Amino acid sequence: MPLYKHLLIGLLTMGASQQLFAQETTADKLSIPQTSAFKLVDVSPTLIESPATPKAFGVSVLQSFAGDGWPQNYTAQFTPYWWALPKKRDVFRFIGVKRDTSHPAAAWKMQPFSALQFTNISVAFIRKDMIPDTSGLSQKVFSIGFHSTLVRAYRSSYATRLHALVDTLTQKQQADILDAVSSDPAYDAAVTSGDTATIARILRQYTARKNEALTALMTRVKNQLTEKPLFQWDIAGAYATYGIADTTWKTGRVGVWTTLSLNTPLNFDAAVPNTNYLSIAAYGRYMYDAYALEKGMVTGSNSFDLGGRLSFEFDPLSFGVEAVYRKYAVDEHLKSQRVVGYANYRIAKNIYINGAFGNDFGLDKSRILAIFGITLGFGNEKLDLGQLPPLP
Known part of the structure; x- marks a missing residue:
């Protein structure tokens, strides 16, 4: 084909090819977990953390079925990572892997502490009877908390599969339409005759064919980014202050806790992203409670929680059961437990409904827990696909 025809094709295709694919992708299906500010005062449907990458901002509303009227428990959380460092949000930093150039085969190297960047902060406004006295009045509670993932680890094939997908995506993006159309006899004839x-x-x-291929590949990339790690270690903490008699605010609780989670994929093909899991978690909490009981008198006390959770996830539904045992230090007999079944369902991209039913903590006797809530997420989280690590 004469040079002028190539130049003509290049000029004609330039506008179309520039529209094929952006350098960024939206991080879909990010979680909107129950916040630490709720968990400290045992309002959350579940106390044990679930492995998740949180959205930029989320709002939750929870209400006990025993409550009357308008819901009285509200929380908001935000993740500073999504508000800063936009130039460092590529897909490989997102999952925490990089190539080890010192290795002869340039193998993938996991960065186990990379999930610390997703630390989120939460605040909550709650009405609940938190004082074990003879009065049944609820207190106004303000709570603030944080949640971080210390360590996480994926399947050994995870990074390799992701690199192959993004590499293929990039090659398709950079490939010139000229290579395809120049071999089309009808196109050559049209250029020769000037049939615009x-x-x-x-x-x-x-262009439509190429866009279809890019869209399919992008869907596969997004699906893989939502895979849960095989192992995750979380820590969290919170502080709550109580409004006493509507005039005085006093420290109510302060606590720190940790969760170890194992996620077993229920679709075992290593070549495809996982969406179904069996998860097992172990949990421990240390807490100071300014309003515990000792020989019938309200007093401050340390307490310790131990518990576990078994859950199944079949996107967009997850359900399971968790049990937490609590013991206060002031009284050998001051023990209680919380055993609940729970379910979470994503009804839309950024809308979750969740609920739990079972036995709640009670210093004298167990209480029925029946709680329902809705959680909303806000944000347009973007990840860069342009910074592809080099092949070995």
Whole structure:
């Protein structure tokens, strides 16, 4: 084909090819977990953390079925990572892997502490009877908390599969339509005869085909980014202050806790992203409670929680059971436990409903827990696909 025809094709295709694919992708299906500010005062449907990457901002509303009228428990959380460092949000930093150039095969190296960047902060406004006295009045509670993932680890094939997907995506993006259309006899004939209508039609056809291929690949990339790690270690903490008699605010609780989670994929093909899991978690909490009981008198005390959770996830539904045992230091007999079944369902991209039913903590006797809530997420989280680590 003469040079002028190549130049003509290049000029005609430039506008179309620039529209094929952006350098960023939206991080879909990010979680909106129950916040630490709720968990400290045992309002959350579940106390044990679930492995998750949180959205930029979330709002939750919870209400006990025993409550009357308008819901009285509200919380908001935000993740500073999504508000800062936009130039460092590529997909490989997102999952915490990089190439080890010192290794002869340039193998993938996991950065186990990379999830610390997703530390989130939460605040909550709650009405609940938190004082074990003879009065049944609820207190106004303000709580603030944080949640961090210390360590996480994926399947050994995870980074390799992701690199292959992004590499293929990048190659398709950079490939010139000229390579495809220049071998089309109809296109060559149209350029020779100056049939601009046929040229435009063929260009639109090739552009549509390429966009379809890119969209399919992008979906596969997004699906893999939502995979849960095989192992995750979380820590969290919170502080709560109580409004006493609507005039005085006093320290109510302060606590720190940790969760170890194992996620076993229920679809075992290593070549495809996982969406179904069996998860097992172990949990421990240390807490100072300014309003515990000792021989019938309200007093401050340390307490310790131990518990576990078994859950199943079949996107968009997850359900399971958790049990937490609590013991206060002031009284050998001051023990209680919380055993609940729970379910979470994503009804839309950024809307979750969740609930739990079972036995709640009680210093004298167990109490029925029946709680329902809705959680909303806000944010347009973007990840860069342009910074592809080099192949070995």
